[in-house]
Amino acid sequence: MLIEEKGGEVKKTNLGVLSAARQDQQNEVCALVFSVHPESCRGMLQRYGVDKIVAVKTPEPNLVSRPEDQAGALSLAIDEFKLDVLLGVASPAGKDMLARVASLRDAPLVLDCLEIDFSSGIIKKSHFSGRTTATLKLKGRPWILGVRPNIFPEIIAPREADVFTYLAPIQASKRLVIRETRQGAAGGLDLSEAEIIIAGGRAVGSADNFKILRDCASVLGAAVGASRAAVDAGFAAHAMQVGQTGKTVSPKLYLACGISGSIQHFAGMKTAKVIVAINNDPDAPIFNKCDYGLLGDLFEVVPALTKALGQSQLK
Amino acid sequence: MQIYVCIKHVPDTAANIRPLGGPAFDETVKFIINPYDEHALEQALRIREEKNGSEVIAVTAGKEAAMGTLRSALAMGADRGILIKTDTYFSDSLETSRLLKRAIELDGSPSLIFTGKQSVDTEGMQLPFRLAAFLDLPVVVDVVAFSMAGGVVTVEREGEGGVREVIEMTAPCVVGAAKGLNRPRCPTLPEMMKAKKKDIKIIERADLHIPLPHPTVEILELQAAPDRGRGVILKDRPENMVRELLHLLREEAQVL
Numbered sequence: 001m002l003i004e005e006k007g008g009e010v011k012k013t014n015l016g017v018l019s020a021a022r023q024d025q026q027n028e029v030c031a032l033v034f035s036v037h038p039e040s041c042r043g044m045l046q047r048y049g050v051d052k053i054v055a056v057k058t059p060e061p062n063l064v065s066r067p068e069d070q071a072g073a074l075s076l077a078i079d080e081f082k083l084d085v086l087l088g089v090a091s092p093a094g095k096d097m098l099a100r101v102a103s104l105r106d107a108p109l110v111l112d113c114l115e116i117d118f119s120s121g122i123i124k125k126s127h128f129s130g131r132t133t134a135t136l137k138l139k140g141r142p143w144i145l146g147v148r149p150n151i152f153p154e155i156i157a158p159r160e161a162d163v164f165t166y167l168a169p170i171q172a173s174k175r176l177v178i179r180e181t182r183q184g185a186a187g188g189l190d191l192s193e194a195e196i197i198i199a200g201g202r203a204v205g206s207a208d209n210f211k212i213l214r215d216c217a218s219v220l221g222a223a224v225g226a227s228r229a230a231v232d233a234g235f236a237a238h239a240m241q242v243g244q245t246g247k248t249v250s251p252k253l254y255l256a257c258g259i260s261g262s263i264q265h266f267a268g269m270k271t272a273k274v275i276v277a278i279n280n281d282p283d284a285p286i287f288n289k290c291d292y293g294l295l296g297d298l299f300e301v302v303p304a305l306t307k308a309l310g311q312s313q314l315k
Numbered sequence: 316m317q318i319y320v321c322i323k324h325v326p327d328t329a330a331n332i333r334p335l336g337g338p339a340f341d342e343t344v345k346f347i348i349n350p351y352d353e354h355a356l357e358q359a360l361r362i363r364e365e366k367n368g369s370e371v372i373a374v375t376a377g378k379e380a381a382m383g384t385l386r387s388a389l390a391m392g393a394d395r396g397i398l399i400k401t402d403t404y405f406s407d408s409l410e411t412s413r414l415l416k417r418a419i420e421l422d423g424s425p426s427l428i429f430t431g432k433q434s435v436d437t438e439g440m441q442l443p444f445r446l447a448a449f450l451d452l453p454v455v456v457d458v459v460a461f462s463m464a465g466g467v468v469t470v471e472r473e474g475e476g477g478v479r480e481v482i483e484m485t486a487p488c489v490v491g492a493a494k495g496l497n498r499p500r501c502p503t504l505p506e507m508m509k510a511k512k513k514d515i516k517i518i519e520r521a522d523l524h525i526p527l528p529h530p531t532v533e534i535l536e537l538q539a540a541p542d543r544g545r546g547v548i549l550k551d552r553p554e555n556m557v558r559e560l561l562h563l564l565r566e567e568a569q570v571l
Contacts, residue, residue, distance in 0.1 A: 126540070134538075180481040181478060245351070270542070273568075287548055304557045
């Protein structure tokens, strides 16, 4: 498994993917890390079932700014450690890297897997933006698979992990270089990995009004999302958009505020565990496809929710 | 310079997809140009407007019905189109990228290749990477900003939490457009009329003489994904609804 890192640490979303790898008791799980110090993450990784940790290096430093070389090094590691499957988190960065590795070796690739059967090579994933589920069969090895975040629960499965360093003989390619990484204006939690999302639609009315959602999000520990209508109206940044032409998310809890619930919006959030709709239109289609609906004005309901959450935290 | 834009003919994003057994589905629904590909095409057209003498060529692999989508691309402003005719709706991304590579190489010499960041039907997110690998070109997808100076292309890629990576790569290269890149133009009526006269080259798949590759991923079956039903709808004063909701989320759903 390719471990996704952020600021020198192992991201929490890796753990569910490790549990996906551990579903099959026969599997031996090898964690591939780039910049995280293998000893510093050893405790955490072996707790979630990792048998082996490999720190992948190349002769030239600064590998993270050269995705092509990173992919080349991963591909060599697959051969070196005789890996049958390369798993990763289907986050934007994970999808990019997995697709690069698969394209280097014409390997079968499925991103955003919802189910994996390691013995038969049968995978389930969404097609047509969640309107259908496709059953796929992989041909050839190694399989390169990106797992949708938050789909597999984290399961503790303690192991003893050995640590190795692998120096991949890669010559630095200069044709593609990441020059700079800028923090997003949103600066908040990543939508595709957030466990709770509170999202606003056109009914929020203005960019300023999104503050009531941000206030609620900070008490909930949630990320803030938006519908396409809210983004197109200029109320929210494109990076916040959930749906067909935005992000696909699978949080535990999705609160849709003033979102009517178009097919395109559902395409982005229908795999959420629980969907709550807050809307003052009793005919809003979202009420027919949610777990809980609150018929009321979002400008009253959301602040009431923020207040109630704040009070219960004080207790 | 020649700019190739790879487009895909896909069912409308609001269409009801009715599985018909195996990988088949009811294809009598309305089809459109894959939404991300419109952003790819728009960027190519903007570059042509800046650089005199450039040509924008829309390429697709698909059944004959994909001609309609090619015409839409021509109406938006592409100079001409290429259709690689296949007999099935779905094809493995490995095969599609081989077909596109061969068709592009036979047609001209690309300075840039644009694609959408993914298609909205199979949501594969593979084609730009595989096409770039076959052509031995650098590739970046999820692109929300593009500029080009000399032989260097600078793009911005949108990552987690709105983080933006500024990436430089040498041209020619493959660029996968995301929605934030631009606002695609709507064709005017005269442009739609003009598009009818533009050239579309039709290539039979067999004439490309590419041996049928072994597929890497086979679609065994499509199933309609069930929607959750109508939820528990609360209607009360805000404070009361919120109290009830928190109780349900904690005790029944156990997500808080």
